Amino acid sequence: MNNIYKLCLAFAIILSVPTLSSAQKTTKYKCMVQMTNYTGEGAYIAVSLIDAKGAYEKTLYVMGSDKKWYPDLKEWHKAYKSKPTNISAVTGASVTGGDRSVTVFDIETAKINKGYKLRFETAVEDNKYYVKDAEIPLTTEGLAAKTEGTGYIRYVRLSPN
Template structure:
């Protein structure tokens, strides 16, 4: 019985001593609401990316658009994705059409907030213009609590803690 208790205590100590367990969450979850402009045409494919201080892609946060054959219309992100090969299966949803809105949950690493990063919204619609920077938001606590205006198919974006 003593050996069992020692093993159980060791297991418990190792479980709680490990860094990055579920007890020490390293990300914040945000609801990201995207309101689209009233354009005519097919649904927009939108990719939400984390951009570092050197203006380079660091991570794909979410993809609106389920059909991989159209990902090449998001030209700059597609170049990054072809090299990096992020697993995006869990962060992919439906495209969004003109005038509609989409609400998705994205995870952002806490260490990236207020550290010189940006969130880029890249958008494309079949047979229409491509917007590499439909919207770029500085990844700051202040910007995450504000309404941000898009310049292409996106009218505005709002974040709220999830």
């Protein structure tokens, strides 16, 4: 897996030097998550960048700061544990039913329209867990649309900041 990834990277470097320089360019996106009116504790939400093969590539944001509940976000936690990164800069408060949460995160411009996805994974204490509460294709259209959620999230909206 790792090897394939490295190979891909090498391949990309060889093929296009201009792409490399633009790969470091990032765009700030404002993201609004509107919750449904569910009852219960605040939801923990992990926003991850998923590559074309469906693997976790990067954690963009985590709403919920108590590490105790991270294992509830099963799939994300599995990936995070195998490749821990410092997420303290992209951690915020959990979101209660009916509320909205607005956050800002960076997306590498080069990843857009390359088959990547933004995944919103949600879990609530003593309640259901949704791997793909909302998933947004990282395309120009996807980023402009309003995406409906399937669990605790009513919808997600993004806009360049």
